[in-house]
Amino acid sequence: MSARKDLPGRLLRLLALLQSRREWSGSELAERLGVTDRTVRRDVERLRSLDYPVTGTTGTAGGYRLASGKNVPPLVLDDDEAVAVAIGLAGAAAGGVAGLEDSSMSALAKLERVLPARLRPAVAAVGAAEVVGRFDGRFDGPQVDAGVLAVLAACCRDLEIVAFGYKNRRGSVTQRRVEPTRLVSVAGQWYLLAFDPERDDWRTFRVDRISDVAPTRHHFAARELPAADAASYLAESFAGAEYRHTVRMVVQLPADVVRRSFFRVLPGSLTPLGEDACEFRLSADSPALLVQFVAAIVALGADYTLEASPAAAEALQSVGKRLMVVEA
Structure with missing residues (x-):
């Protein structure tokens, strides 16, 4: 040329x-x-x-x-950058900054209109993902591949069966073939809600553990969600999960007061016990995660009782000793 x-x-x-x-x-x-x-x-x-x-x-x-000019020049984005912008706008549209929701949705709509045809469906699908909880931008957990996220989002929108490799908590990889329904972002962590025909049940997959994602070109009929919405199902899954370490607290505060005290989504289950008390239960693979949330609830200053599995109890006692203030 x-x-x-x-x-x-x-x-x-x-x-x-x-x-x-x-x-x-x-x-x-x-x-x-x-x-x-x-x-x-x-x-x-x-x-x-x-x-x-x-x-x-x-x-x-x-x-x-x-340099900076008087007018905003047209912005040139590559494929990955366009998807990344869509992800950011979807998060901003969830709220948290006054007046930003409408502006974010407007910007996302403009982005979709000017994109090449090959990118428009993926960006639109990512923009439709549910974002739960406020994200402060300092997420340091596992990173998600934007291309994987875009493919999953498009399959959710098009009701297309998707195949992928999935690594579980123990590091074992299995091949899955599921009916993807919804992508949900919880405080910076992405999850896929899907129906697994082989197991005849709904499953939640962490997107950072998904690899070799491949649309199958086979479509499925939409199923009724097992909860009011995908975010609610995800919260219920977290609350009912059983891992190696568990804590149970009864706190002398209303459940709503405890829930509002957390900037991010409070994992586990929080059950009201009358007007002035609640029960918090959390199960996790890491005692350190339990310690973080127990310490945050203790810091609220209310009376409480605490039951913990042996490893979690040891971690809590260790942190408690380190936090003791010795008067001069």
Whole structure:
């Protein structure tokens, strides 16, 4: 293809590069675009003629920077970036910042309209995911592959059976073939709610443990959810799960007061015991997780009783000793 015929595509690639980093040298841009330094200079001038504020930088090598202008230039995103933006907008649309819900949904709708046809369904599906709880942006848990998330979201929307490998808590991998129903994000952690025909039951899968995801091109009839919504089912699954370590607390506070004290979703079960008391129960593979939530409830200052499995009790006692304040 001649340089002239490739010009529109090359200008878009140049614009995308300038948007992705604060500053580029002319030689770096030439290498990325597969052209000469002279062609880069000409392309920069073409962008400037279209009112893009591309400025030159001084120095031995010189370089280029996309400066702030009076108008917002068109944003050029690659496939993964487009899906990532959709995920972020879906989270923002869940609320938590006054006035942001409507703006997020509006931005998501605009993004869907200008995307290539191959990306539009995946982005729309990711945008429809349920987001539960407020996420403070400091999630340091397992990371989810954006491509996997997009495929699962599209299969949920299209009622398409999906196959994948799934690693359980013990590290064993099994091959699953399920009817995906809904993606749910809980405080930064993504889950897939699906019906597993082989087990004739509903299952919840952590998306970070899913690999080799593959749509099957076979469709299924939508089933009635086993709860009011996917988020409710997920909460019930957490509450009923049995793991190696368990704690049970009876707290002399109303259940609503305890629940509102947590910024993120409170895992486990929280059951009212009259107007002024409640029972909190949590089961987990890690005693450290139990310690975090028990300590947070104790910090509320109310009277309580506590029962814990041996390992969890040992971890709680150890932390309690370390927190003791010795008066000078």
